[in-house]
Amino acid sequence: MTDEKPADVAARAVRRLTSAILSARAHGAVDPDLAAEISELADLLDAEAVDAVDCISGKVGTHDGALERSPVSGPKNPVAIPLRFELDDDGNASAPAEFPAQYQGPAGFVHGGVSGLILDVAMAVANSGSNRPGMTAEMTLRYLRPVPLHREVTVRGRHLRADGRKMWARGTIEVDGEEAVVCDGLFISKELSL
Ligand SMILES: CCCCCCCCCCCC(=O)SCCNC(=O)CCNC(=O)[C@H](O)C(C)(C)COP(=O)(O)OP(=O)(O)OC[C@H]1O[C@@H](n2cnc3c(N)ncnc32)[C@H](O)[C@@H]1OP(=O)(O)O
Numbered sequence: 597m598t599d600e601k602p603a604d605v606a607a608r609a610v611r612r613l614t615s616a617i618l619s620a621r622a623h624g625a626v627d628p629d630l631a632a633e634i635s636e637l638a639d640l641l642d643a644e645a646v647d648a649v650d651c652i653s654g655k656v657g658t659h660d661g662a663l664e665r666s667p668v669s670g671p672k673n674p675v676a677i678p679l680r681f682e683l684d685d686d687g688n689a690s691a692p693a694e695f696p697a698q699y700q701g702p703a704g705f706v707h708g709g710v711s712g713l714i715l716d717v718a719m720a721v722a723n724s725g726s727n728r729p730g731m732t733a734e735m736t737l738r739y740l741r742p743v744p745l746h747r748e749v750t751v752r753g754r755h756l757r758a759d760g761r762k763m764w765a766r767g768t769i770e771v772d773g774e775e776a777v778v779c780d781g782l783f784i785s786k787e788l789s790l
Contacts, residue, residue, distance in 0.1 A: 603672045606641075610674035611696070618697040668717040679714065679751060687725035689718050689753035693769075695745050705742040708777075712737050715767030715779040718753030723783055726755035728763045730783035741776045743769055749776070761785045 613634065617626060626634075667675045669691075677699075679691040693714070701707030716732055723729055743749055749771050756764040761784050769777040 601672075607670075607672050607674045607676075611677075611698075614674065614698045615696040618700075666717065668714055669721075679717070681718065681721045681751075681753070683721070683725040687722055687727075687755055689721040689725055691718070691751045692748050693751050694748050695743070697745065700745055702742060705744055708737070708739055711739070711743060711769055711777045712779065714751055715753070715769065715777065716781065718751050718767040719755075719765035719779065719781045719783070720753070722753035722755045722767075723763050723765055728755060728758050728783075728785065730761070730763050730785040732781060733784045734782040736780045738778045739776075740778065741771065741774070743771055743776050747771075 664670050664672045666678075667673055668677070669679045669681060670676045671678050677693055677695065679693055681689045681691045683689055695706045695710070699706050699710045701710070712735060715737070716735060720729070720732070749769055750773075751767070751769055753767045754765060756766055758764075763783040763785065765781045765783060767779040767781065768775050
């Protein structure tokens with residue numbers, strides 16, 4: 597028996613579906629009956645969905661619930677890998693990551709925008725781990741080498757310093773221990789009302 601929640605199980609299945617639809621063997625060609633079956637399942641779930649605005653405004657669930665729906669680390673979000681960040685004693689965040697086909701940019705490699713998305717969250721997690729949560733104001737990305745799909749890489753986030761409401765952080769994606777993408781971010785602390 598697993599204690600995995602049904603929504604997490606469903607999200608994981610949708611991730612696999614997405615990857616399978618895009619897989620080289622399928623070449624994008626899906627059996628029409630199967631496609632109809634998948635659409636029917638989507639209709640069924642859609643009929644059960646609560647109002648989308650309530651969902652994102654936090655009326656449904658909690659802030660923790662919002663993290664569970666994160667497009668990077670949310671187990672309930674089929675778009676997420678999902679990454680599981682760990683914090684060390686200094687508040688540095690790290691997570692292993694293996695990107696499947698749906699994150700492809702250049703053939704065989706991760707899309708640069710996806711790397712930016714991942715690093716934004718890695719830095720945000722590190723800022724939060726240092727008790728300095730904030731909103732992203734600016735990000736500068738340097739792409740040093742391509743990040744391969746289907747291979748384990750390491751994502752890191754580090755809070756660097758703070759000055760008043762401003763915080764600086766750095767995020768990296770490492771391939772075989774070498775920096776492939778480096779992101780410098782400026783974050784601004786802000787009270788958010790949902
Ligand atoms: C385990 C837990 C995990 C937790 C994990 C959580 C993960 C999810 C989080 C992911 C992160 C995101 O995606 S966040 C979403 C993406 N970001 C956003 O939507 C932000 C949208 N922008 C804004 O809301 C706003 O522009 C802010 C908050 C950035 C700043 O507006 P403000 O609050 O009015 O502040 P303002 O007075 O203008 O500026 C304050 C100071 O910052 C400076 N400043 C402001 N913006 C900039 C800028 N772009 N570049 C340089 N400097 C800037 C100003 O010059 C000023 O400096 P001085 O004059 O004082 O020197």
